[in-house]
Amino acid sequence: xxxxxxxxxxxLKQLVKRDLTSKYKDSVxxxxxxxxxxxxxxxxxxxxxxxIFGRQIENYPVYFLSxxxxxxxxxxxxxGAMKSIKGNAGILKKIYIPKYMLTVSKITYEFVNFIIxxxxxxxVMFVTGAxxxxxxxxxxxxxxxxxxxxxxxxxxxxxxxxxxTDVEHLYNVxxxxxxxxxxxxxxxxxxxxxxxxxxxxxPIYSAISCFRECVVYGVYPNIHTLSYLAVFAVTTxxxxxxxxxxxxKKLALEL
Numbered sequence: 001x002x003x004x005x006x007x008x009x010x011x012l013k014q015l016v017k018r019d020l021t022s023k024y025k026d027s028v029x030x031x032x033x034x035x036x037x038x039x040x041x042x043x044x045x046x047x048x049x050x051x052i053f054g055r056q057i058e059n060y061p062v063y064f065l066s067x068x069x070x071x072x073x074x075x076x077x078x079x080g081a082m083k084s085i086k087g088n089a090g091i092l093k094k095i096y097i098p099k100y101m102l103t104v105s106k107i108t109y110e111f112v113n114f115i116i117x118x119x120x121x122x123x124v125m126f127v128t129g130a131x132x133x134x135x136x137x138x139x140x141x142x143x144x145x146x147x148x149x150x151x152x153x154x155x156x157x158x159x160x161x162x163x164x165t166d167v168e169h170l171y172n173v174x175x176x177x178x179x180x181x182x183x184x185x186x187x188x189x190x191x192x193x194x195x196x197x198x199x200x201x202x203p204i205y206s207a208i209s210c211f212r213e214c215v216v217y218g219v220y221p222n223i224h225t226l227s228y229l230a231v232f233a234v235t236t237x238x239x240x241x242x243x244x245x246x247x248x249k250k251l252a253l254e255l
Contacts, residue, residue: 008101015105016112038069038117042124049185056187059216062130065121066216067184067208073114074150074204075175080106081154082161082171085251099251100244103158107150121215133218142210142221142229149203149233155240159247182208200225203232 042065050060057063084102091097125132161167181198182205188196199205206229210221 008098011097011101012105012108015101016109019105019109020112038065038072038120039124041068042120045185053186053190056189059128059130061128062121062125062216063212064185065124066212067182069114069117069121070146070208070211071179071182071184071204072117073110074146074207075179076113077107077110077150078153078157079171079175080110081150082157082168084154085158085162099158099248100155103154104151107147107154111147130216131218133215135214135218135220137214138221139211139214142207142214142226145226145229145233146207148237149207149229152233152236152238152240155244156236159243159251162247162251178202178204181205184208200228203229206232 042061045064045068046061049064053060081103084106085092085099088097088102092099092102122132124130157167157171161171181202183191183199188199191199206225210226210229213219213221
């Protein structure tokens with residue numbers, strides 16, 4: 001399935017460019033919304049929850065935003081990947097396009113937005129007087145495994161959603177639960193110890209935790225948490241590739 005990926009760079013570029021232009025073509029501010037959306041969300045959540053958790057969490061805006069950018073990337077990328085095959089049924093019926101390229105392009109497009117959100121994060125860190133650490137460079141490690149995880153889940157969802165429309169609705173509920181189980185806007189210390197153990201099974205929490213350690217706290221990511229994220233991500237990607245290969249030729253019949 002992926003043996004000709006190097007030959008499809010031009011197609012990937014065009015698909016990502018299409019997504020970027022179609023999203024902002026009728027917008028006055030255009031791509032500026034990629035900056036404004038996370039900023040507005042941070043302002044709202046900070047105004048609400050800093051009064052509750054502000055004393056327990058130093059520099060709450062940075063704490064919240066550092067978790068939010070990770071979660072938003074995961075949510076947007078996997079949701080886009082889930083709809084990538086079914087949402088392009090008209091194109092697939094007219095011309096041949098490797099189906100996995102549609103899924104890859106959606107994730108790549110959201111990765112571009114994710115990179116843009118770093119400008120907001122670092123801008124907020126600068127304005128709030130947060131310290132910049134050399135360990136920030138190590139944040140690329142949990143991000144790398146997060147991307148692997150997203151590709152795996154994206155391939156799985158793309159196949160499942162093509163066969164079962166209910167997957168989309170169920171996944172939206174699951175993603176909401178995942179958000180509250182990722183300690184985005186509250187400190188993990190307020191959660192009962194027994195529940196904390198369940199939270200550690202959430203790979204998105206693992207990614208957020210390692211990312212915060214590198215960027216916010218200036219320490220090396222916890223090796224056990226990072227190892228769990230790595231194993232979970234690679235295993236999920238392998239499952240996604242196998243599943244997509246099994247149903248690749250049958251997907252067109254379901255469109």
